[in-house]
Amino acid sequence: MNPSETVQSGDLSLAVYTWGTPAPGKPNVVLVHGYPDAASVWTRTAEILAERYYVIAYDVRGAGRSDVPDHTKAFELEHLVEDLAQVVEATSPDQPVHLVCHDWGSIQSWEAVTTDRMAGRIASYTSISGPSIDHAAYWIMSRLRSGSTQEMATVARQLSHSWYIGAFQLPLFGPAIWKLGMDKLWPSILSKVEGVQAEASPTQTKDGSIGVNLYRANFVQRLLKPQERRTDLPVQVIVAKRDRFMLPEVLDDLPQWVPNLWQREIDAGHWVQISHPERVAAMASEFIDFVAGGAETTALRRARRRGVRKPMTGKLVVVTGGGAGIGRETLLAFAEQGAAVVAADIDLAAAERSAELARLLDVEAYARQVDVGSTEQVEAFAQWVESELGAPDVVVNNAGIGLSGKMLDTSVADWDKLLRVNLWSVILGSKLFAQQMVDAGKRGHIVNVASAAAFSPNKALPAYSTTKAAVLMLSDCLRGELAEKHIRVVSVCPGFVDTGITTATRFVGVSADEQDKRRAQAKKAYGRRNLKPDAVARAILDAVTNDKPEVLVGAEAHVLRFVSRFLPALSRRMARLDLAK
């Protein structure tokens, strides 16, 4: 890659590369690379961005084809900001630029957006895998001061990811390893450890060994004497979920410094612009267009960060049967963790109420009327979710109805309805949403709500138990299938939970009066058991957070599972008892 021009900064000349042509009204985008890279790390991303913008990248001092300063102090942040200012001055004299920066490029650009030198010259900032050192220092201090062992453990974990920063302070060590062969090995290290295919760079030895000075000139100084760094500029932070060098927790306090903040995730390692150039370009464009006066897309709106970041912030959770009982509690449990939620329910008013409650927890919430027994409606709903909100991160197939009565008393119509609502809906919901997750490359969760009845045969619940057993088996098979796509399937088997389903259950083969009596009995018995829907909601949240394949809720669920596995004769005996009496 040959530079299109060189820009003078002090006594150094910097190699600048451009894609596309500048035009009035066309945003100018500047890409800043990290360590141990050069501007070439952006090639693919720049080509995509150049379809719509004028794109500029440059080799940071010491790297690529730019000049190498002769002393360590010349790598201090103020000089790096000066370089960026000179490049912007030369390439975009008439309009402020949109910055997209990675790793060290991002660290130094935090300095540029929070200090005065480039005031008015930057329109927006997209930061990938590189926090402000000052912010990080405050983050560490506040956690150490909190006295909480958990917070301190997070700091220790981040420091263990930053081991190389310490190593680079040692004399000789950093430059030596690059000169002793790491430069040649680098592409294969990237491919083995990070899984990204990068071309060998002709300047790799220099990029690696000279760049060590970036760490030496800045880290210790800034960590020990941080200053408050704030900016009102719109900032988009892209978190690489599997970044080996940075924990997302480091960004927890960011809203305190950056009021206009958006935070998004890519399921990738540290070098996202090599592994996912399309995603990086798409996210950058979405943000640039928005800042340039376009609409805030749904995805961006969800990524908006105000106040404390919660574990599920930025996630989208869909719950069927979200208007009541376990569904509503699950919806609220995820909302409380910061997730945007969609309540689907046959009763629109109930779904809207759930959404309204979720909004009280400061999240985006949507309500849709869906009869999960109708294929057309479920398909239309899934379509709506994908086109309006994007593929969900968690889908909870929860909607279900109760039916009690002997097999010989259960009509074909009753069977048909129960199979549609309790089983077919789960089949469809799992299939459609899993496909969306696969298409979007999301490592999501499909949660299917079965029941302890799935493994507890009883003559009073033949139809209901059959549908739930099928849901359990379906989930087990699907889990196997989706494992390689990293999509997790969770099956949930609650015991006797006190929800509206007890008073809505149909009892076939009995008179209306008898049905009312049995409903009242069931309500009373379940009320006495006092297992609340929020216990199931907490179990689901825990299963999703901690990647558990199956959760049983309530002591009775564990006992029944034990009996079905180890005491099958007893299980068959119990099937003869009439549970509904």
Place this chain on the structure above:
Amino acid sequence: MPAPALTFTAADLDGFREVQRLAYRCAETIAAEMEPGMTEREVAARMKDFLMSEGADDCFHQPFAWFGDRTAFRGFIGFKHLAGFNPAFYPSNRRLERNMPFILDCAPTRNGHTADIGYCGVVGENRALDRLMDDLMEYRFLIVDLVRQRQSLAEVSQAVDRLCLKHGYEPRHKAYPFEVLAHRVEKLQDDGRPQHLSLARFGVRNVTELLKDRVRGAREGWSPLWNSKAGSDHAPTPGLWAVEPHLGFRGVGAKWEELLVITEDDAFWLDDDVPQVRRWKERGLWPADTARKAA
């Protein structure tokens, strides 16, 4: 066995109304003085001083103040041992913070008339609390309507439970002693003494009346403790009832408490000039046709 007829005269009801207004004036005055940093104990003590200085000579219970998630009876305060007599109800050293919900609850007696009120608010803003307080209006209409229809008190309480379920709230009054939605209030003798005995923060004379009602009710088939259970499965008993629906949503709780007058064939709220009704009117929530209804 016939239930008791309403024995209160119009003058008696005026006396109860006056003391209910005093109690609400106390809550509003102290709430206006509240600032972040104050503890529940400080606020409860201020309420007590206010009531004493306004001539209260006894109480059903001494003032309570709950801040933050204690308004929703989260944590230790939510344990239901000893039928709900939980020392964690008593004012604690919890400090008020901005945007934190609070509930003030006081029950003064003056010249033999007792009121029991609940009042909630926030220094700053709290959207969940606003929503709960808005929704509390529906409960006020529901309760009096069902009593007018002469539904059993247990059925009324169960209807309140169902409305909570529909709204997505927890009925937190279930954490009160005996899970009561309401309790009876009787007139005491006006003996002219400036102060009367309290034990464990409850006024001995008022609690004695409640116990007497309990004994009498057991004989006549009614209970002075109104909840969703079988003991309240009787026609509305004429008399005065302090009704206190208390809703909880996650860490936020809200309630009001007012005296309901039940006669042999009707029921009405003792006073419509209370802070929560004024608030609903200000927010345009109050339905237009209730003037006729209330009359």
